[in-house]
Amino acid sequence: MDKRLLVLACGMFAIGTDSFVVSGVLRQVSVSLGVSIVLAGQMVTLFALSYALLSPIIAAVAAHWPRKRLLLAGLAVLVLGDIITAVAPSIELVLASRLLSGLAAAMFSPTATATGASLVEPEQRGQALSIVVAGLSSGTAFGAPLGVFIGGLLDWRATMWFVAALGTLAWMGVALFLSDIPTPPVVNFSRRLAPLRDSRVMLTLSTIGVVFTGLFIVNTYIDPSLDRVTRGEPGILAGLLLLRGVAATAGSLTAGRLADRFGNRRLINMAIVVLVLDFALLPWTSASLVTTVLALVIWGLFGWGFLVPQQLRLIGITPSAAPLLLGLNSTAIYLAVSVSGLLGGAAITYFDRHALGLVGAVFIVAGLVFAEWAQHRIARPHHQTANATTVYSGVS
Structure with missing residues (x-):
């Protein structure tokens, strides 16, 4: 390599x-x-x-x-x-x-x-x-x-x-x-956004967007959210983030193999359901160090493990446009992060900071709706063929 x-x-x-x-x-x-x-x-x-x-x-x-x-x-x-x-x-x-x-x-x-x-x-x-x-x-x-x-x-x-x-x-x-690396062929701005005209792509990106909004409503304000166990000590928070990071790495590395074995749909839905439960319980689990560790490990494993089959689903819609689709995937994630900062700030203002997990869980539940809607559209290839041909014409 x-x-x-x-x-x-x-x-x-x-x-x-x-x-x-x-x-x-x-x-x-x-x-x-x-x-x-x-x-x-x-x-x-x-x-x-x-x-x-x-x-x-x-x-x-x-x-x-x-x-x-x-x-x-x-x-x-x-x-x-x-x-x-x-x-x-x-x-x-x-x-x-x-x-x-x-x-x-x-x-x-x-x-x-x-x-x-x-x-x-x-x-x-x-x-x-x-x-x-x-x-x-x-x-x-x-x-x-x-x-x-x-x-x-x-x-x-x-x-x-x-x-x-x-x-x-x-x-x-x-x-x-x-x-020095050769400059790639130029793809203009309108062609970069062309995949968004495909409803399958939009629904898959929407799944990613709402789930990551839910995750980052807590992540953006993770310091005050976990203050009952960290007691304001950055060293404890750093250790917890490191533990979650190790779990996230493990989730990313194993998700691809699991998706190959069980299919994207099953893995996506399972990850979302587990994340909903994990975040809905955070107001209580984040009060104890042991249960906080367990919650963060689950978050790392399934939060990042969810992303891999989502990317595979996205690429599978039109493999020839994979670079453009992955670029849009990154945009969807960071839009979700930006929105979560605003929503999390509003939630802290009007609710208890330890209730952010419940707010995040609502958005993650919406992800399951979008995921199944996307799967329904993807399972209707004959309906999509004509549109997809038009959307990606000249893109790749």
Whole structure:
């Protein structure tokens, strides 16, 4: 396997850490800047919104850029955004810097996945993508807890300097070890959005969107949600996030094999049902360390395990448009993260912070409705053939 994939994975590790580490230091940001934790939570919202909205735009606008230049530019913007966050004296500048970091993720992440696929032979592309994407999940599983731990030893600004250092190391790796890569064929903006005209795609993306909205309503405000067991200690929270990250990695690695054996539908529905129960019980399970650990392990296993069969279902609709579909999948996830920051903030304002799991469970239940609706449409291939031919004409 091409070693350059590891360089791309390191960049994705920095992006993944930057995406998810903020949730673990919101309390510190709130106290340091003298703002509510709900306002501090918009750091997550603005990063995710910037990524979701700008990814397809950057892909179209920078289509003619050499891939290495775009990757380096994305990491440079990431480092700049994190440095601004680390030194910002006000919440307004902090929030603006998170928009900048979201732009960086929009520049780097889709480019890295496409580049990884282009570095290997067609029969190795699946493995190449899994290596690159593993960098992102590793950032979530290990980078974010480490950043939270650093924040506990020092402060939240040290956490942002840590993320900036990761981005700098990744920039150096790309600059030194990643050779120039041919620019791919240009796909304009309208063609990138063409798959959305297929109801099967929209319903599958909607499933992903509402389930991840439910998950991140809790995740964005996980620090106050688990305060009964963490007692405000960042080290305990970091340990819990690390444990969930290990479970998430295990869920991701095993979900593909299980989907091959049992089928996407069965695995998707089972994961959603388990997540609904897990989140509905969080107001009670999060009061004890033992039951919190169990709840987070289930969350990691089934939350990330749910994503793999969903992606397989999405690709299976039209395999020739897989890169575009996976790009839309990422957009749906980050739109969900941005919406969850707003919804979670509203829920904390009007309800008890320990009741966020119940709010999240409502959205996850809606995911089951969309999943079955999508399955119903996918099971009617003759009805979809004509539309699909029109939608994807010229896309791939």
